[in-house]
Amino acid sequence: MPRADCIMRHLPYFCRGQVVRGFGRGSKQLGIPTANFPEQVVDNLPADISTGIYYGWASVGSGDVHKMVVSIGWNPYYKNTKKSMETHIMHIFKEDFYGEILNVAIVGYLRPEKNFDSLESLISAIQGDIEEAKKQLDLPEHFKVKEDNFFQVSKSKIMNGH
Ligand SMILES: Cc1cc2nc3c(=O)[nH]c(=O)nc-3n(C[C@H](O)[C@H](O)[C@H](O)COP(=O)(O)O)c2cc1C
Ligand SMILES: Nc1ncnc2c1ncn2[C@@H]1O[C@H](COP(=O)(O)OP(=O)(O)O)[C@@H](O)[C@H]1O
Ligand SMILES: [Mg+2]
Incomplete structure (x- = not known):
């Protein structure tokens, strides 16, 4: 079990980066697309932030801020050799x-990454994470992060074109 102080010390953690292609394993077909960050963003994570499943807020470009879940680690089910950071946003987008x-x-930590004996159990674990994240994010201390200047800056920066 990761030590709680190694997790909480870094939260809330803010970052941005360009969305890149992942392994295309069809998480989209399973109804759980994950927007993958480039290696560089993953390498910039605090060295001692625990791998695992987290929840928080996300926006695309200057768009609205939505609830999200994010997986940081090696996806033991798929035995990845490179650490990845993948965000599923709880919103239906018109296009990729x-x-x-x-x-x-x-803003918060849910659980460590796990291996599963079937794809179905991985999917139901992720669906459980999504439901838990939705509940947690309605708590006032988490909801307020949605209004953080970090997201306002992303809007003005992009709209001013620099
Ligand atoms: C909320 C959430 C929880 C996840 N939990 C695990 C996990 O416990 N173990 C695991 O191997 N992968 C986990 N994953 C990662 C999935 O395996 C990953 O999204 C899948 O490999 C699709 O990758 P792709 O974007 O390259 O297609 C999780 C993903 C999300 C969004
Ligand atoms: N709600 C969403 N959350 C995350 N990504 C989404 C969402 N809706 C559409 N997408 C798109 O789906 C892509 C991820 O799909 P995925 O099957 O995980 O492919 P990949 O392996 O390339 O990451 C994202 O990069 C994004 O362009
Ligand atoms: Mg993905």
Whole structure:
């Protein structure tokens, strides 16, 4: 179990980066697309932030801020060799947003990454994470992060074109 102080010390954690292609394993077909960050953003994470599943807020470019869940780690089910950071946003987008800037505020920790004996159990674990995240994010201390200047800055920066 990761130590709680190693997790909480870094939260809320804010970062942004361009959305890149992942392994295309079809998480979209399963109804759980994840916007992947480039290696560089993953490498910039605090060295001692625990891998695992977190929740928070996200926006694409200068768009609205939505609830999200994010997985940081090696996806033991798929035995990845590179650490990844993938965000599922609880919003239905009209189209894909590869190449756009994803702004992310991580506010809380849910659980460590796990291996599963079937794809179905991985999917139901992720669905459970989504439901828990939705509840947690309605708490006042988490809801207020949605209004953080971090997201306002992302709007004005992009609208002014620099
Ligand atoms: C909320 C959430 C929880 C996840 N939990 C796990 C996990 O416990 N173990 C695991 O191997 N992968 C986990 N994943 C990662 C999925 O395996 C990953 O999204 C899948 O490999 C799709 O990758 P792709 O974007 O490259 O297609 C999780 C993803 C999300 C969004
Ligand atoms: N609600 C959403 N959350 C995250 N990504 C989404 C969402 N809706 C559409 N997408 C798009 O789906 C892509 C991720 O799909 P996914 O199947 O995980 O493919 P990849 O392996 O390339 O990451 C994102 O990069 C984004 O462009
Ligand atoms: Mg993905």
